[in-house]
Amino acid sequence: METALENLSKEDLIKVISGRDEMIRSLSKDSSSKDEKIDYLESQLAMYKRMQFGQKRERFEGDPNQTMLPFQAEPAEVELQQEIIKEKIEYTRKRPNHKGRAKLPAHLPVEEIEIYPEGDLSEMVCIGKEITDELECEPAKFYIKRYIRYKYAAKDGSNVSIAELPERVIDKGIPGPSLLAMILADKYLDHLPLYRQKQRFAREKIQIPSSTIEGWTKQALEKLEPLYEQLIFDTKSKGYLQVDETPIKVLDSDKKGATHQGYYWVYHAPLDGTVLFDYSPTRGGIAAVPMLGNFKGYLQTDGYAVYEKYGKKKEVIHLACWAHARREFEKALDNDKERAEKALLMIQQLYALERNAKDDALSAERIKELRLEVSLPIINEMGKWIFEEIKNILPKSQIGKAMGYAYARWDSLSAYLYDGSLQIDNNLIENAIRPIALGRKTYLFAGSHEAAQRAAMIYSFFAICKKHEVNPFQWLKNTVRSISPINHKNLKDLYPQNYKRIIA
Incomplete structure (x- = not known):
């Protein structure tokens, strides 16, 4: 290599040296770019690992010269805020444009609180009273029901008598029927898991192990x-x-x-x-x-x-379900709006009759008569239309699937006409x-x-x-x-x- 360079002219030698320097700079630049990219990816990976596996709260050492909390608001700002709050409280108390109270249930017990005007009323006569009702509640009240059974015996001690203990829901168990009913209703009706119910007991300073509550639930069921x-x-x-x-x-x-x-x-x-x-x-x-x-x-x-x-x-x-057939045609609105809307309009007419029959509380016999008079012609018309149209559409299109679903179950969709007690859907x-x-x-x-x-x-x-x-x-x-x-x-x-x- 050195022999070859010695034979080059001065100009050619300069070109070779310049090219070599450019190559070195290029390689150095590529290497630096790769290093930066690697550093960036490694930092991203570290961040994702912290998000997935690390603590959500990180330690942070701030500037020791930073102003310390809490900050104090200016007195003028505090006074203005208090005025705003006062206006808001007055507004919520007056409730402008209130349209009247909802009627409270008549079966609830009533706690009456009598309020008399202040001052001497001895020289005054009561001319009436105003009544204001307020719906209130108390949290679940836990108490102990204690059965005390007295024993009696003959004077000679030959015969001892004691009252029988009422039937217990759980033999030798401490929960009463109301407590068990509350646990089951909360769990299966209001979907409140047992561990949350245990927390509610704990708030009332009643410590019951989870296994005990689970056992009560099982035995009650x-x-x-x-x-x-x-x-x-x-x-x-x-x-x-x-x-x-x-x-x-x-x-x-x-x-x-x-x-x-x-x-x-x-x-x-x-x-x-x-x-x-x-x-x-x-x-x-x-x-x-x-x-x-x-x-x-x-x-x-x-x-x-x-x-x-x-x-x-x-x-x-x-019996098939017209609601399921209707859903298939609703899905087809974006695929073939004209055909889907026509089907939905006819189904809507079927449901209009059912809705009116329910509102009028018609007998099963009368409902059957109306169905045969009104619904049967609609069903027959729709059946003929589907039979003709299904030949001209792609089976795998959504309108094709909708028509195919109804066509394959046409007898089952029509079977609710047999009796007025049968439902049009599921x-x-x-x-x-x-x-x-x-x-x-x-x-x-x-x-x-x-x-x-x-x-x-x-x-x-x-x-x-x-x-x-x-x-x-x-x-x-x-x-x-x-x-x-x-x-x-x-x-x-x-x-x-x-x-x-x-x-x-």
Whole structure:
């Protein structure tokens, strides 16, 4: 290399040296750029690690000369703020443009507080009074109910008599029926987990271990098992059932830390207003066998394939759900607005009749007459239209899926015309399932398959309470107290739908 450089002219040598210097600067620049990029990525990685694994509060050493907290506001600013607050308080007290109070419930107890004018009233005459009502409440009151049973004996000591202790919900346990009803209602109706209920006990200086509260919950639910078994038996005998299912995550003991996807199968008897939740680890058809294996009558479901199988049985008339068919056409509005709107308008006419019949409280016979007179021609027209249009659309398009869904179930969609007591859709059972969706957001999963089934039991009765406008706490308190001593022949008297008759 050195020999070659010696043979170069002065100008060529300068060019070579300049090129080499440029190359060195370029390599140095690239290396520096790479180093900067590596440093940046490493800093980003360190930040993400802190966000994921590090403490959320970092130590920070500030300027020792910085002004110390707290800052003090200027006296003029304090005075101005107090004036603003005073005006705000006066405004909230006067409540301008108030349209009047809501009427308070008449069944609530009233605590009367009499207020007389100040000063000497001996020379004055009362000419009237003004009454102002205020709705108030007290937090849950805990107290001890103490049974004191006196013993009596004959003077010669030969015979000792003592009164019998009333039936206890939990034998030798300390919780009374009201406390157990509150725990169950808070957990399964208002979705308040047991650990939060324990915190409420602690605020009242009542220290109860978590295992004890869990044990009370389990034992109280076990008290309801005979009534639940009776509900299962009665539900199987119904001639008209609506069925749906909803998922519930369950801790799987075979897989540590993992959850299993279980399902609540829900059976609603519209004519009686009863609801049955039944838990199954699977969504397969076998899960419905205990309830639908020998079912005879009207079975109303969505388009899930398992129900289609039961609907094809000889003794079953399968009813489809117009709400599900309508949803498919709503999805198609962006795909084929003209066809989707036409279908939705015809479905809207079907629902208009149902709404008017409900508002007018028409009999089942009259509803059937109106359906045959008004709804049947609409259904026939829609059926002919779908039959013609479905040939001209892509099956995999959304409008194609909507028409295909309705076309494949046309007989089942029309079957509600058979009887005025039948529903046009499955919305009633979907309303019964809705609280489960709210609960899933709170407790996330059931502790075991057994716990999920026990929850299904209480969900059933709370759903029935809701349908019959029964106070679930009052019903549960009465039921856990009465179920043990009751004669098995009178067990049905404890159903929520019979509770109002019992207390009347």
